[in-house]
Amino acid sequence: MDNPTDYSHLNEAAKALVNAPDAARIHSIRSGTWLGYSRAKEVLTRMEDLLEYPRITRMPNMLLVAPSFNGKTSILERFLAQHPPDLDPLGETTICPVVMVESPPTPDVSAFYSRILDALMAPYKPAASAQDKNSQIKLLFKQLGVKMLIVDEIHHLIAGSLNRQKDFRNALKSLGNETKVVIVAAGIEDAFNAFNTDPQMSSRFSPEELPLWRADNQFGSLLATLELRTPLKKPSKLKEPAMMLEIHTRSEGTLGDMCDLFKELAVDAIRGNAEQITLEQIRSLRWVPPSKRKQYQRL
DSSP, X not given: OOOTTTOTXXXXXXXXXXXXXXXXXXXXXXXXXXXXXXXXXXXXXXXXXXXXXXXXXXXXXXXXXXXXXXXXXXXXXXXXXXXXXXXXXXXXOEEOOEEEEEOOSSOOHHHHHHHHXXXXXXXXXXXXXXXXXXXXXXXXXXXXXXXXXXXXXGGGGGSSOHHHHHHHHHHHHHHHHHHOOEEEEEESTHHHHHHHTSHHHHHHEEEEEOOOOOSSHHHHHHHHHHHHHSOOSSOOOTTSHHHHHHHHHHHXXXXXXXXXXXXXXXXXXXXXXXXXXXXXXXXXXXOOOGGGTTTOOXX
Protein backbone atom coordinates (compact mmCIF):
# COMPACT_ATOMS: atom_id res chain seq x y z
CA MET A 1 0.00 0.00 0.00
CA ASP A 2 1.30 3.45 -0.93
CA ASN A 3 2.51 5.71 1.82
CA PRO A 4 0.02 8.61 1.82
CA THR A 5 2.82 11.07 2.57
CA ASP A 6 5.28 10.11 -0.18
CA TYR A 7 3.13 11.79 -2.81
CA SER A 8 4.48 9.54 -5.56
CA HIS A 9 1.48 10.49 -7.70
CA LEU A 10 2.83 14.06 -8.05
CA ASN A 11 5.70 15.67 -9.90
CA GLU A 12 8.35 17.64 -8.01
CA ALA A 13 6.64 21.01 -8.44
CA ALA A 14 3.35 19.67 -7.07
CA LYS A 15 5.12 17.91 -4.20
CA ALA A 16 6.69 21.22 -3.20
CA LEU A 17 3.24 22.79 -2.98
CA VAL A 18 1.11 19.95 -1.61
CA ASN A 19 1.50 20.98 2.05
CA ALA A 20 1.08 24.68 1.39
CA PRO A 21 -2.03 26.51 2.67
CA ASP A 22 -5.23 25.69 0.79
CA ALA A 23 -5.42 29.20 -0.67
CA ALA A 24 -1.98 28.81 -2.26
CA ARG A 25 -2.85 25.41 -3.71
CA ILE A 26 -6.15 26.68 -5.11
CA HIS A 27 -4.41 29.68 -6.66
CA SER A 28 -1.89 27.34 -8.31
CA ILE A 29 -4.64 25.09 -9.66
CA ARG A 30 -6.66 27.95 -11.08
CA SER A 31 -3.59 29.55 -12.65
CA GLY A 32 -3.25 26.50 -14.89
CA THR A 33 -0.25 25.25 -16.82
CA TRP A 34 0.67 24.71 -20.45
CA LEU A 35 -0.34 21.26 -21.70
CA GLY A 36 2.07 20.17 -24.40
CA TYR A 37 -0.03 17.38 -25.90
CA SER A 38 1.01 15.81 -29.20
CA ARG A 39 -1.29 17.75 -31.55
CA ALA A 40 -0.31 21.07 -29.98
CA LYS A 41 3.36 20.18 -30.45
CA GLU A 42 2.70 19.34 -34.10
CA VAL A 43 1.08 22.72 -34.73
CA LEU A 44 3.88 24.55 -32.93
CA THR A 45 6.46 22.66 -34.98
CA ARG A 46 4.66 23.65 -38.17
CA MET A 47 4.62 27.28 -37.07
CA GLU A 48 8.35 27.13 -36.31
CA ASP A 49 8.93 25.82 -39.82
CA LEU A 50 6.90 28.66 -41.31
CA LEU A 51 8.73 31.25 -39.20
CA GLU A 52 12.06 30.24 -40.70
CA TYR A 53 10.74 30.03 -44.25
CA PRO A 54 12.85 32.00 -46.78
CA ARG A 55 11.24 35.06 -48.33
CA ILE A 56 9.75 34.02 -51.64
CA THR A 57 7.17 35.49 -54.02
CA ARG A 58 4.29 33.48 -52.57
CA MET A 59 4.78 32.83 -48.89
CA PRO A 60 3.12 29.79 -47.30
CA ASN A 61 0.41 30.51 -44.75
CA MET A 62 -1.62 28.50 -42.27
CA LEU A 63 -5.27 28.37 -41.22
CA LEU A 64 -5.72 26.90 -37.73
CA VAL A 65 -9.30 25.78 -37.14
CA ALA A 66 -10.77 24.45 -33.92
CA PRO A 67 -14.09 24.32 -32.10
CA SER A 68 -14.56 27.13 -29.61
CA PHE A 69 -12.50 26.76 -26.41
CA ASN A 70 -10.49 23.83 -27.72
CA GLY A 71 -6.96 25.16 -27.23
CA LYS A 72 -6.43 27.22 -30.39
CA THR A 73 -5.60 30.55 -28.75
CA SER A 74 -3.45 28.86 -26.09
CA ILE A 75 -1.23 27.42 -28.82
CA LEU A 76 -0.93 30.80 -30.53
CA GLU A 77 -0.08 32.55 -27.28
CA ARG A 78 2.45 29.85 -26.46
CA PHE A 79 4.17 30.43 -29.80
CA LEU A 80 4.13 34.19 -29.28
CA ALA A 81 5.69 33.78 -25.82
CA GLN A 82 8.45 31.65 -27.34
CA HIS A 83 9.31 34.46 -29.78
CA PRO A 84 9.19 37.70 -27.81
CA PRO A 85 10.55 41.01 -29.11
CA ASP A 86 14.29 41.39 -28.62
CA LEU A 87 16.99 44.01 -29.01
CA ASP A 88 19.33 43.68 -31.94
CA PRO A 89 22.76 43.73 -30.23
CA LEU A 90 24.36 45.31 -33.30
CA GLY A 91 21.84 47.89 -34.39
CA GLU A 92 20.24 48.53 -31.00
CA THR A 93 16.83 48.28 -32.60
CA THR A 94 13.92 46.14 -31.47
CA ILE A 95 13.41 42.92 -33.41
CA CYS A 96 9.84 41.61 -33.33
CA PRO A 97 9.63 38.32 -35.24
CA VAL A 98 5.99 37.53 -34.40
CA VAL A 99 3.01 39.85 -34.15
CA MET A 100 -0.37 38.62 -32.93
CA VAL A 101 -3.70 40.43 -33.20
CA GLU A 102 -7.36 39.54 -32.89
CA SER A 103 -9.49 40.17 -35.94
CA PRO A 104 -11.95 43.03 -35.43
CA PRO A 105 -15.56 41.93 -34.83
CA THR A 106 -16.48 42.91 -38.41
CA PRO A 107 -14.32 42.84 -41.56
CA ASP A 108 -13.14 46.45 -41.18
CA VAL A 109 -9.79 46.93 -42.92
CA SER A 110 -8.93 50.17 -41.13
CA ALA A 111 -9.74 48.66 -37.72
CA PHE A 112 -7.59 45.64 -38.63
CA TYR A 113 -4.64 47.88 -39.44
CA SER A 114 -5.17 49.79 -36.19
CA ARG A 115 -4.94 46.57 -34.22
CA ILE A 116 -1.65 45.70 -35.88
CA LEU A 117 -0.26 49.15 -35.07
CA ASP A 118 -1.47 48.79 -31.48
CA ALA A 119 0.29 45.41 -31.21
CA LEU A 120 3.47 47.07 -32.45
CA MET A 121 2.95 49.90 -29.92
CA ALA A 122 3.33 52.36 -32.77
CA PRO A 123 1.83 55.88 -32.60
CA TYR A 124 -0.69 56.61 -35.34
CA LYS A 125 -3.68 58.78 -36.08
CA PRO A 126 -6.87 56.74 -35.56
CA ALA A 127 -8.61 58.82 -38.22
CA ALA A 128 -5.84 58.19 -40.77
CA SER A 129 -6.86 56.46 -43.98
CA ALA A 130 -6.50 52.71 -44.34
CA GLN A 131 -3.89 53.34 -47.02
CA ASP A 132 -1.76 55.46 -44.66
CA LYS A 133 -1.99 52.80 -41.93
CA ASN A 134 -1.05 50.13 -44.44
CA SER A 135 2.03 52.09 -45.50
CA GLN A 136 3.07 52.55 -41.87
CA ILE A 137 2.64 48.84 -41.16
CA LYS A 138 4.77 47.82 -44.14
CA LEU A 139 7.54 50.16 -43.02
CA LEU A 140 7.39 48.90 -39.43
CA PHE A 141 7.38 45.25 -40.50
CA LYS A 142 10.61 45.90 -42.38
CA GLN A 143 12.23 47.90 -39.57
CA LEU A 144 11.25 45.41 -36.85
CA GLY A 145 12.06 42.26 -38.79
CA VAL A 146 8.54 40.87 -38.54
CA LYS A 147 8.37 37.38 -40.01
CA MET A 148 4.91 36.19 -38.97
CA LEU A 149 1.53 37.83 -38.42
CA ILE A 150 -0.98 35.81 -36.38
CA VAL A 151 -4.63 36.80 -36.80
CA ASP A 152 -6.90 35.12 -34.26
CA GLU A 153 -10.71 34.94 -34.48
CA ILE A 154 -10.54 35.21 -38.27
CA HIS A 155 -14.10 33.83 -38.52
CA HIS A 156 -15.24 37.40 -37.73
CA LEU A 157 -14.56 37.93 -41.41
CA ILE A 158 -17.99 36.56 -42.33
CA ALA A 159 -19.80 38.98 -39.99
CA GLY A 160 -20.09 41.63 -42.70
CA SER A 161 -21.40 42.23 -46.19
CA LEU A 162 -19.92 40.31 -49.11
CA ASN A 163 -18.14 43.44 -50.33
CA ARG A 164 -16.54 44.07 -46.93
CA GLN A 165 -15.52 40.42 -46.69
CA LYS A 166 -13.86 40.72 -50.10
CA ASP A 167 -12.07 43.93 -49.11
CA PHE A 168 -10.76 42.31 -45.92
CA ARG A 169 -9.52 39.21 -47.72
CA ASN A 170 -7.81 41.37 -50.34
CA ALA A 171 -6.16 43.44 -47.62
CA LEU A 172 -4.86 40.26 -45.96
CA LYS A 173 -3.52 38.90 -49.25
CA SER A 174 -1.94 42.22 -50.18
CA LEU A 175 -0.22 42.57 -46.82
CA GLY A 176 1.28 39.12 -47.15
CA ASN A 177 2.35 39.69 -50.75
CA GLU A 178 3.97 43.06 -50.12
CA THR A 179 5.74 42.29 -46.87
CA LYS A 180 6.61 38.62 -47.49
CA VAL A 181 5.38 37.90 -43.96
CA VAL A 182 3.86 34.51 -43.14
CA ILE A 183 0.25 34.83 -42.03
CA VAL A 184 -1.27 32.39 -39.56
CA ALA A 185 -5.04 32.85 -39.37
CA ALA A 186 -7.06 31.05 -36.72
CA GLY A 187 -10.72 30.65 -35.87
CA ILE A 188 -13.63 28.31 -35.30
CA GLU A 189 -15.10 26.13 -38.06
CA ASP A 190 -16.70 29.18 -39.72
CA ALA A 191 -13.18 30.19 -40.75
CA PHE A 192 -13.36 27.56 -43.49
CA ASN A 193 -16.35 29.37 -44.96
CA ALA A 194 -14.55 32.70 -44.65
CA PHE A 195 -11.70 31.42 -46.80
CA ASN A 196 -13.29 28.90 -49.13
CA THR A 197 -15.37 31.55 -50.89
CA ASP A 198 -12.10 32.87 -52.35
CA PRO A 199 -10.06 30.25 -54.26
CA GLN A 200 -6.88 32.29 -53.84
CA MET A 201 -7.28 32.36 -50.07
CA SER A 202 -8.06 28.67 -49.76
CA SER A 203 -5.02 27.81 -51.89
CA ARG A 204 -2.68 30.07 -49.92
CA PHE A 205 -3.60 28.86 -46.42
CA SER A 206 -2.86 25.26 -45.50
CA PRO A 207 -5.45 24.04 -42.97
CA GLU A 208 -4.55 22.60 -39.57
CA GLU A 209 -7.36 21.31 -37.36
CA LEU A 210 -7.77 20.76 -33.63
CA PRO A 211 -10.68 18.31 -33.42
CA LEU A 212 -12.72 17.62 -30.34
CA TRP A 213 -11.13 15.09 -28.03
CA ARG A 214 -12.25 11.47 -27.88
CA ALA A 215 -12.29 9.34 -24.74
CA ASP A 216 -9.14 7.45 -25.71
CA ASN A 217 -5.60 6.90 -24.49
CA GLN A 218 -4.51 10.42 -25.46
CA PHE A 219 -7.30 11.93 -23.39
CA GLY A 220 -6.38 9.64 -20.51
CA SER A 221 -2.74 10.70 -20.78
CA LEU A 222 -3.81 14.33 -20.66
CA LEU A 223 -5.75 13.72 -17.45
CA ALA A 224 -2.80 11.83 -15.99
CA THR A 225 -0.56 14.81 -16.73
CA LEU A 226 -2.97 17.16 -14.99
CA GLU A 227 -3.14 14.87 -11.98
CA LEU A 228 0.65 14.74 -11.82
CA ARG A 229 0.83 18.54 -11.68
CA THR A 230 -2.00 19.15 -9.21
CA PRO A 231 -1.17 19.34 -5.47
CA LEU A 232 -3.80 16.97 -4.09
CA LYS A 233 -2.57 14.74 -1.29
CA LYS A 234 -4.19 11.54 -2.56
CA PRO A 235 -4.09 9.97 -6.05
CA SER A 236 -7.27 10.26 -8.08
CA LYS A 237 -6.36 7.80 -10.85
CA LEU A 238 -8.13 9.85 -13.50
CA LYS A 239 -6.83 7.65 -16.29
CA GLU A 240 -9.03 4.77 -15.19
CA PRO A 241 -11.75 4.20 -17.83
CA ALA A 242 -14.77 5.12 -15.69
CA MET A 243 -13.15 8.35 -14.43
CA MET A 244 -11.90 9.33 -17.87
CA LEU A 245 -15.23 8.65 -19.55
CA GLU A 246 -17.18 10.65 -16.98
CA ILE A 247 -14.91 13.69 -17.34
CA HIS A 248 -15.07 13.41 -21.12
CA THR A 249 -18.85 13.19 -21.06
CA ARG A 250 -19.26 16.21 -18.80
CA SER A 251 -16.76 18.34 -20.77
CA GLU A 252 -18.07 17.10 -24.14
CA GLY A 253 -14.55 16.62 -25.49
CA THR A 254 -13.59 20.29 -25.44
CA LEU A 255 -10.10 20.92 -24.07
CA GLY A 256 -10.88 24.21 -22.36
CA ASP A 257 -14.00 22.85 -20.69
CA MET A 258 -12.16 19.74 -19.57
CA CYS A 259 -9.46 21.91 -17.96
CA ASP A 260 -12.04 24.15 -16.29
CA LEU A 261 -13.99 21.13 -15.04
CA PHE A 262 -10.80 19.58 -13.71
CA LYS A 263 -9.88 22.79 -11.87
CA GLU A 264 -13.28 22.95 -10.18
CA LEU A 265 -13.05 19.29 -9.20
CA ALA A 266 -9.57 19.80 -7.73
CA VAL A 267 -10.62 22.92 -5.82
CA ASP A 268 -13.71 21.11 -4.51
CA ALA A 269 -11.49 18.21 -3.38
CA ILE A 270 -9.35 20.62 -1.35
CA ARG A 271 -12.24 22.54 0.18
CA GLY A 272 -14.07 19.34 1.04
CA ASN A 273 -10.92 17.79 2.59
CA ALA A 274 -11.21 14.80 0.26
CA GLU A 275 -7.81 15.56 -1.29
CA GLN A 276 -8.69 13.46 -4.33
CA ILE A 277 -11.16 13.51 -7.21
CA THR A 278 -13.70 10.70 -7.11
CA LEU A 279 -16.20 9.33 -9.60
CA GLU A 280 -19.10 10.35 -7.37
CA GLN A 281 -17.73 13.89 -7.18
CA ILE A 282 -17.41 14.15 -10.98
CA ARG A 283 -21.02 13.08 -11.38
CA SER A 284 -22.40 15.36 -8.67
CA LEU A 285 -20.41 18.56 -9.22
CA ARG A 286 -22.60 21.46 -10.29
CA TRP A 287 -21.47 21.93 -13.88
CA VAL A 288 -23.32 23.07 -17.00
CA PRO A 289 -21.91 21.37 -20.14
CA PRO A 290 -21.01 23.55 -23.14
CA SER A 291 -23.96 22.43 -25.29
CA LYS A 292 -26.51 23.55 -22.69
CA ARG A 293 -25.10 26.93 -21.66
CA LYS A 294 -27.07 28.94 -24.19
CA GLN A 295 -30.32 27.49 -22.87
CA TYR A 296 -29.27 27.56 -19.22
CA GLN A 297 -31.26 29.90 -16.99
CA ARG A 298 -30.25 30.62 -13.47
CA LEU A 299 -32.95 30.22 -10.89
